[in-house]
Amino acid sequence: MEYEVIGWLENVSLPLLKLNPIKAKIDTGAKSSALHAEDIGYVTVDNKKYVEFIFTHEDGVKSKLKAIFVEERGIRSSTGQVTVRPVIKAQILMGLHKFDTEFTLIDRSLMRFKMIIGRDTLDHKFIVDPSATYLLNS
Numbered sequence: 001m002e003y004e005v006i007g008w009l010e011n012v013s014l015p016l017l018k019l020n021p022i023k024a025k026i027d028t029g030a031k032s033s034a035l036h037a038e039d040i041g042y043v044t045v046d047n048k049k050y051v052e053f054i055f056t057h058e059d060g061v062k063s064k065l066k067a068i069f070v071e072e073r074g075i076r077s078s079t080g081q082v083t084v085r086p087v088i089k090a091q092i093l094m095g096l097h098k099f100d101t102e103f104t105l106i107d108r109s110l111m112r113f114k115m116i117i118g119r120d121t122l123d124h125k126f127i128v129d130p131s132a133t134y135l136l137n138s
Contacts, residue, residue, distance in 0.1 A: 004095060005126070005129050007129055007130075008128060008132070009133040010117075010133070012024045013093040018063070023058070024117045027117065032073075032104055032118045033101060033102065034116040035088075036106070036108035036114035038054040039053060039054045040053045050069055056114075071087050072085065075106075085104040086104070087105075088105060090103055094125075
């Protein structure tokens with residue numbers, strides 16, 4: 001199996017949510033991936049449960065988004081605190097690789113990066129060079 005080398009910081013896109021590009025921190029210490037979300041709510045349409053939320057872009061523009069709800073999951077933060085977060089499945093585009101992955105939704109407005117890419121998303125696809133940034137070709 002061939003792996004693509006990526007840096008600790010990469011531009012990635014979520015094409016079906018029309019989020020592109022987003023600066024994402026590649027975090028091998030995190031099991032799951034996380035996406036910034038504010039005003040999280042739930043809605044059911046045609047017997048399918050969705051999560052609605054606001055994503056604030058780096059330039060301050062806000063987008064109202066809706067994604068299929070997967071489940072709620074307890075996630076331990078880097079400070080050791082466990083929070084229950086909604087989980088969505090989204091298509092991600094990392095360089096030339098497009099695939100589905102899960103994101104937990106959490107307010108990251110006080111954090112430097114709006115997206116964290118964890119080990120579950122990286123699994124068997126990428127190797128991280130911690131000394132590099134922006135190695136993906138898109």
